[in-house]
Amino acid sequence: MTRVVSKNPAAGAFAAALEAAGPLRLPPDLGLVLGGDGTMLQAIREHAEPLTWLGLNFGYLGFLMNDLPAEGAVEYARDRLLRGAWTPHSFLRLWMRAETRLGPISRLAVNDCYVERQSGATCHLRVRVDGRVLADALVCDGIIAATPLGSTAYSFSAGGTASHPLVRSIHLTAICPHAPKLPPIVLPSSSHIEIEVLDAPRRPGRVVVDGFSFDDVERVELGSEPGDDVWLAFFEGHDFTSTLARKILRR
DSSP states (O other): OEEEEOSOHHHHHHHHHHHHTOOOOOOTTEEEEEEOHHHHHHHHHHOOSOOEEEEEEOSSSOTTSBOOOSSSHHHHHHHHHHHTOEEEEEEOOEEEEEEETTEEEEEEESSEEEEEESSSSOEEEEEEETTEEEEEEEEESEEEEEOTTGGGTHHHHTTOOOOOTTSOEEEEEEESOOBSOOOOEEEETTOOEEEEETTTTTSOEEEEETTEEEEEEEEEEEEOOGGGOEEEEEETTOOHHHHHIIIIITO
C-alpha cells in the first residue's frame, strides 16, 4: 500500500492514530491519501504506477475524497479499510500535448487543463474541435478543458456546467470571453480539441495542467483515452449525486 499524508496537522494526527490502532493489511495496489483534493492530485501526479486511490478528506471541499464522521472517525475508517468496504470507479482523464517556446510537453489531467493569458494582454485563441473551427479568434482571458471530476472546480467557477463525475464528457469553458461570447460547451469524450495561441510574442499564453503551469505555449492538443483513466475508491454508501448537490450545487 502507498500512503500519502498532507501537511495538514489534522491529517497527520489521524494517520498517527490509524497506525497506533493496529496494522492495516491493505492491497499493494491501493493508495491511501489523507488530505484534500490537492493532495490527491499531487499523489496521482507523483506516482506513475497504476494504483486505485482512496482518499480520506481533511481538506476544504474534498470532492475526490471520502468524508469521515465527526465522532469515531478512526474506528469508522479502520472498519471499512479492514473489510475492503469500498468500490473503485474509473474516471476520465485528459491527455495534453503542447508546443511551447522551449519545446514539446505532455501531461495527464485529472481535473482540468487550461490555456490562459501570461501577461496583462488578453489571449487571442483559435479553437478547433474535431478539426472544425469553434472560434477563429477568441478574445478572452483563457479557455478551460475540464474532465467530469474537474467540471466542479475552475470550470464551474468560470460559469461552466457541473457534471456527475461518472458521465464521460469534456467541458469547454471560456474564461471571461470578450468576442465572440462563446458559451460553455459539453463535448463527447471522443472529441479532439486544438487550441492555438495567436500573436504569441505580443500576447503570450501559458498552459496549466492540474495546477502546474508551463509558459510560452503556442499550441495545445487535448483528448481522452480509456487507458488513461484514473481509479478512485469510495466507501460503501457513497452517492455521487447527493455529494454533488451537497458540496457543489448548494454551497
